[in-house]
Amino acid sequence: MNYLLDSNTYIQAKNQYYGMAFCPAYWDWLDAKFASGEVGSIEFIGRELRDGKDELADWAKARSGHFIKHDDENTQAVLIDIVNYVMSQDFNLADRDKFLNKGDPWLIAKAKVLGATLVTHESTVSPATKKVKIPNICKEFGVRCITTFDMLHELQPKFTLEASEL
Numbered sequence: 001m002n003y004l005l006d007s008n009t010y011i012q013a014k015n016q017y018y019g020m021a022f023c024p025a026y027w028d029w030l031d032a033k034f035a036s037g038e039v040g041s042i043e044f045i046g047r048e049l050r051d052g053k054d055e056l057a058d059w060a061k062a063r064s065g066h067f068i069k070h071d072d073e074n075t076q077a078v079l080i081d082i083v084n085y086v087m088s089q090d091f092n093l094a095d096r097d098k099f100l101n102k103g104d105p106w107l108i109a110k111a112k113v114l115g116a117t118l119v120t121h122e123s124t125v126s127p128a129t130k131k132v133k134i135p136n137i138c139k140e141f142g143v144r145c146i147t148t149f150d151m152l153h154e155l156q157p158k159f160t161l162e163a164s165e166l
Helices: 007-017 024-036 041-050 055-061 073-087 093-099 104-114 134-140 148-155
Strands: 004-005 038-041 117-119
Touching: 004 007, 004 093, 004 104, 004 148, 007 041, 007 055, 007 148, 024 038, 038 041, 038 104, 041 055, 041 104, 041 117, 073 093, 073 104, 093 104, 104 117, 104 134
Parallel strands: 004 038, 004 117
Antiparallel strands: none
16 A cells, blocks of 8 residues: 545545546546555544545445555554654643544554555644644654645546546
8 A cells, every 4th residue: 555545635525626426537546546555544534434424424335445454563553652652742632632532643553554655634733833733743753644636646647528528
């Protein structure tokens, strides 16, 4: 797996620029990239998506195989390091607890173990904000972190219109 996707990449794609009704090519492309093992996510993210009550939840329910196991021994060891790091920092307590209770630390740990790039729409923040953000934690643990658009530039998919749509 070369790229692991955060839940916000699916949600923003569906809600904004790659709506399932008007850009099915994006979702077909994701299916193909999952099948080839280039792009995926972890079971925790899959559960977050399936908990919704919309077409994205239905899409995720039909694709449980797209979400890989994240509870292996190596990932758990890195997770412990991430949790210890986050707990030792001067983060906002509510923000820290929210971060640790979501799939984010597991996603970072799995990316570290696989040597994968983590794909998210979160932005790096100044440590002075006291917020826990994926890109900041990725940087601390040597995990490459990019946006969906960076991934698309790297993988160069072609989403084309059919002649009947012109």
